[in-house]
Every structure is written in structure tokens, then in C-alpha cells.
Amino acid sequence: ELAMAVGAGAGTIVIDNFDDIDRLEKIVTDEQRVLIRVIPDVEADTHEAMATGHAGSKFGLSVPDAVRAAARLRASDRLRLDGVHVHVGSQLLDTAPFARAVEAIASLGELGEHAVYDLGGGLGVRYTYTDQAPTVDEYVRTLTDAARAHLPANARLIIEPGRSLVAESALTLYRAVTVKRGRPRALVAVDGGMGDNLEPMLYGQRFEATVTSRVGGGEPCDLVGRHCESGDTLIRDVPLRAPAVGDLIAVPVTGAYCYSISNNYNGARRPPVVFCHDGEARAVVRRETYEDLLRRDQ
Ligand SMILES: Cc1ncc(COP(=O)(O)O)c(C=O)c1O
Structure with a gap:
């Protein structure tokens, strides 16, 4: 990957470790600009799997x-x-750790008058009504x-926002396959799950949901997926109005x-991605087929 980056003429490469320096020195023939990834020793209030700037972080x-x-x-x-x-982590709903990270890298001392300070990404987004x-x-x-407050006057700042640019631009549409009542909460099973959204399972991320034809309110439900484990719960205790088999269920953000x-867990085919604008819809990634799943078998 480093060779590909150099071959493609990447302007700046971020170095994570001393081995990267060894590798790059062998690959590079002309001058190559680099940044060093630094652990700022900053705890971010996010899921531990998404915190990357604490003292024990594997990054930098x-x-x-x-x-x-x-x-x-x-x-x-x-x-x-x-x-x-x-980069202190992802889905940060509090800005204080970003400021602490800037202060921490200032302790590296002078890096030149026009040094680059790449401050990573991490800005959190609103997934639920209460976020x-x-x-x-x-x-x-x-x-x-x-x-x-902490960096040289001519410092050049870079940010790398990811989630905050794109999270709210998409929603996932599921079809309700089964509804089970007569339990503490109704259980609504859909034709997707942890194959298309691992955020609840990996990061404990909470989402909202609605029946598309009956928006808002309703009875408390557990929205579950099609995969073969109980961990395949998309949203626990989410209100859905009179959910029934065949309904479209939207999960925003x-x-x-x-x-x-x-x-492709359980051989599930990944859904298509459809861009919508001004009443027009365009499939930009087609639905996966069983042939796609078998393509690499020999
Ligand atoms: C180095 C780096 N920069 C930026 C990002 C984007 O972070 P976010 O999507 O939280 O803005 C990531 C995400 O993993 C990352 O590892």
C-alpha cells in the first residue's frame, strides 16, 4: 500500500511507526513529504473500539x-x-478531547514555521432523538x-471528517418479514441486520426506526435481523406504529x-445503494448476487 501511495504520487504519507520509515526509505526515490502519527494520550468519551488517542492505542x-x-x-x-x-476517535459528541489533542501535540516542540497539524476526524453525529x-x-x-493557544502562528491545519460528512445522507430500508407479539415487546424481524449494519453490535450504536407508511409513535418493539444469532438486534425497544409483515421499515443515519x-455473514447478499435527488433515483451499487458470493471459489 505504501508503494501504491508513492507510485500514485501521494503528496503526504502519514507514518505510524518506525517500520513504516524503513519501508518508505526503501521505496521512495524522490522526496516524499510525511507526517508522524502521534498518540496524544487523550481519552475520548466514545465506545472503546472507536477511541484511538488514549495511551494504550495501537495507532501512532x-x-x-x-x-x-x-x-x-x-x-x-x-x-x-x-x-x-x-486522531482521537470517532463519534465524539463532546469537543473537549479535540482541544486536548491539539495541546498534547504542541508538546512535541517546534516542527517548523509552516508545520502541518493534521487533527484527524471524529466529529459525532445525531443518531437518536436525544443525541x-x-x-x-x-x-x-x-x-x-x-x-x-498552543500551535505556531503559521501552523497549517488539516481535518479528516468522515462520519459527519456522510452519516445523515443515507437511510436503510428493510422489509418486515415476521412480527411476533405476546412477549414483553413485539419483535419485528427484517430482511437485513448485522450483514448491512454492524454499528449496534460493534459499537453499541443506537439508531431510531419507523414504519415508512406510519411514521412516528407506536408500540415498543425489538427490531432484529435475519442472521443466526441473538446479537443480531438492530434496535432494542424502539417504537414502531402497528408493524406488519410486508411493511417497509426505515432506519435513518x-x-x-x-x-x-x-x-456476507450467513451468505447474505449485500443490498444495493441507491442515490436519490429531486425525485430521481439512481442505483450506484447494484444488489449482490449469489454468483458474486461464489466468484472466488475454485
Ligand atoms: C486516521 C483517521 N482519520 C479520520 C477518520 C474519520 O473519522 P470520523 O469518521 O469519525 O470523522 C478515521 C476513521 O477511522 C481515521 O482512522
């Missing part, structure tokens, strides 16, 4: 190791150290205020980390 180098890596890069005739990179996510303005103000982590 501790501040003392980053200082050693910087010294090594300065001695390199091919790799040019342009600055540092941090309160920072606005883009609040997020950017937090970063720029912290940069003014599935534009981030759902398609990208979708899988």
Missing part, C-alpha cells in the same frame, strides 16, 4: 517516540517531515481556538460505517 507513536522518529526523519535525504497527525452533536462551527472553533463494514 507516543510523544517521546515521535520525537525520536522526527530526529530520524530529519536525517533522511528522501523523507521530509512536514508535521504531525492525531446532541456539536455543530460543524462549534467543532471548527474548538480546533482553531486550541491551535491559536446509516450513511457512515454501514456500507463500508457490510459483510
Whole structure:
């Protein structure tokens, strides 16, 4: 991948470890700009699987190791150290850890007047009615205020927003296959589940849902998927109005980390992706077929 990045002329490559430096020095022939990924030792209030800036994180180098890596890069005739990179985690609903990360990387000392400070992604989004996510303005103000307080005046800032750009752009449409009543909560089983949305299982992410033809309110239900385990619960205790077999059930805010982590567990075929705009619909990823699933078998 590093060779592909260099071959494609990637402007800047983020180095995670000393082995990356060894590898890049062998690959690069012209000058290559690099950043060092630094562990800021910042705890972010998010699911532990999405926290990446704490002391024990597998990503990047501790501040003392980053200082050693910087010294090594300065001695390199091919790799040019342009600055540092941090990413404290994903789905952050509080902006304070972003500011603490900026302060932490400032402790690396001077990296040059126009050094690059890549502050990663992480801005959280509103999945449920009760979530309160920072606005883009609040997020950017937090970063720029912290940069003014702790970084050189001409520092160049980069951000890498992911989830916050795309999460709200998509919803997942399921078909209700089975409804079981006569239990503490009605159980509504749909024709998807952990094959197309692993966020509830991996990160405990909560979503909302509605019957598309009867929006809002209703009886408390457990929305479950088609896969062969009880962990395949999309949403526990979500209100759905008079759900019945054949209903379309919409789960909003599935534009981030759902398609990208979708899988073929139980031989489930991944659903299509359809873009809609101004009343027009266009399939941009077709529905998977059984032939697709068997394509690599020999
Ligand atoms: C290095 C890096 N930058 C940016 C992102 C995007 O984060 P988010 O989608 O939370 O904005 C990620 C996500 O894993 C990441 O690992």
C-alpha cells in the first residue's frame, strides 16, 4: 500500500511507526513529504473500539517516540517531515478531547514555521432523538481556538471528517418479514441486520426506526435481523406504529460505517445503494448476487 501511495504520487504519507520509515526509505526515490502519527494520550468519551488517542492505542507513536522518529526523519535525504497527525476517535459528541489533542501535540516542540497539524476526524453525529452533536462551527472553533493557544502562528491545519460528512445522507430500508407479539415487546424481524449494519453490535450504536407508511409513535418493539444469532438486534425497544409483515421499515443515519463494514455473514447478499435527488433515483451499487458470493471459489 505504501508503494501504491508513492507510485500514485501521494503528496503526504502519514507514518505510524518506525517500520513504516524503513519501508518508505526503501521505496521512495524522490522526496516524499510525511507526517508522524502521534498518540496524544487523550481519552475520548466514545465506545472503546472507536477511541484511538488514549495511551494504550495501537495507532501512532507516543510523544517521546515521535520525537525520536522526527530526529530520524530529519536525517533522511528522501523523507521530509512536514508535521504531525492525531486522531482521537470517532463519534465524539463532546469537543473537549479535540482541544486536548491539539495541546498534547504542541508538546512535541517546534516542527517548523509552516508545520502541518493534521487533527484527524471524529466529529459525532445525531443518531437518536436525544443525541446532541456539536455543530460543524462549534467543532471548527474548538480546533482553531486550541491551535491559536498552543500551535505556531503559521501552523497549517488539516481535518479528516468522515462520519459527519456522510452519516445523515443515507437511510436503510428493510422489509418486515415476521412480527411476533405476546412477549414483553413485539419483535419485528427484517430482511437485513448485522450483514448491512454492524454499528449496534460493534459499537453499541443506537439508531431510531419507523414504519415508512406510519411514521412516528407506536408500540415498543425489538427490531432484529435475519442472521443466526441473538446479537443480531438492530434496535432494542424502539417504537414502531402497528408493524406488519410486508411493511417497509426505515432506519435513518446509516450513511457512515454501514456500507463500508457490510459483510456476507450467513451468505447474505449485500443490498444495493441507491442515490436519490429531486425525485430521481439512481442505483450506484447494484444488489449482490449469489454468483458474486461464489466468484472466488475454485
Ligand atoms: C486516521 C483517521 N482519520 C479520520 C477518520 C474519520 O473519522 P470520523 O469518521 O469519525 O470523522 C478515521 C476513521 O477511522 C481515521 O482512522
